[in-house]
Amino acid sequence: MPPMTLQPLPRGLIVSCQARPDNPLHGPAFMVAMAHAAQGGGAVAIRTEGLADVAAIHAALSLPVIGLIKRDGRADGVYITPEVVDVTALVSAGAQWVALDATLARPETELRELIAAAHAAGVGVLADLATVEDAVRAVDCGVDALATTLHGYTPGTRAEHRGVPNLDLLARLVGRFPQLPVVAEGRFGTPQHVAAAFGAGAHAAVVGTAITNPREITRALAGAVPDSP
Numbered sequence: 616m617p618p619m620t621l622q623p624l625p626r627g628l629i630v631s632c633q634a635r636p637d638n639p640l641h642g643p644a645f646m647v648a649m650a651h652a653a654q655g656g657g658a659v660a661i662r663t664e665g666l667a668d669v670a671a672i673h674a675a676l677s678l679p680v681i682g683l684i685k686r687d688g689r690a691d692g693v694y695i696t697p698e699v700v701d702v703t704a705l706v707s708a709g710a711q712w713v714a715l716d717a718t719l720a721r722p723e724t725e726l727r728e729l730i731a732a733a734h735a736a737g738v739g740v741l742a743d744l745a746t747v748e749d750a751v752r753a754v755d756c757g758v759d760a761l762a763t764t765l766h767g768y769t770p771g772t773r774a775e776h777r778g779v780p781n782l783d784l785l786a787r788l789v790g791r792f793p794q795l796p797v798v799a800e801g802r803f804g805t806p807q808h809v810a811a812a813f814g815a816g817a818h819a820a821v822v823g824t825a826i827t828n829p830r831e832i833t834r835a836l837a838g839a840v841p842d843s844p
């Protein structure tokens with residue numbers, strides 16, 4: 616069972632401030648600035664990746680931080696907060712919640728260990744999911760909130776990636792698990808998307824690329840420029 620001291624997951628817009636090493640905005644200085652901008656715009660929490668960015672944003676802002684660590688290279692394809700040591704390190708860095716891959720790709724015993732480690736450290740687990748079946752097991756294992764993050768990014772759902780939010784999955788999670796906060800995440804990029812998420816019963820919506828990734832925003836806009844005749 617989660618401890619009584621678990622921080623509630625804030626209700627509202629959560630901004631994902633993440634930049635991989637190949638991104639010109641990689642590093643805590645840029646991510647703290649992004650987080651400040653997000654706070655100024657009304658974000659209720661920040662989702663961020665890596666110990667340096669978690670620690671810097673936690674130190675600079677009053678908003679709660681949902682932390683994760685991305686590490687590639689596992690045979691099962693699990694890359695969002697793969698190991699128990701990642702959970703404990705994120706908590707030490709200041710994360711109030713940890714986000715982790717809770718899809719069926721991850722072995723159940725491992726998922727249970729990660730959840731136990733988070734709860735022992737007093738933080739909640741946001742389960743990044745791709746399907747309702749993922750969620751059924753994740754809830755049975757004791758996660759504290761559900762997110763649609765990984766729909767379109769797993770082998771079983773990659774073919775369903777449409778470049779738009781999956782409101783159907785969101786609504787099905789809300790209907791099936793009324794006892795848990797359900798977070799809309801993944802390709803929510805306009806006010807209309809966010810309104811639709813809350814219309815479908817979301818507790819919170821996480822927006823990343825559309826706010827904090829100028830290279831991708833530029834790519835999309837540049838792609839709309841017609842070729843010269």
Ligand SMILES: CC(=O)N[C@H](C=O)[C@@H](O)[C@H](O)[C@H](O)COP(=O)(O)O
Nearest residue numbers: 631764768801802803822823824825
């Ligand atoms: C699939 C995956 O690895 N998602 C990551 C999860 O932390 C991030 O790269 C996304 O930016 C985040 O989920 C927000 O989504 P979007 O950037 O579409 O608003």
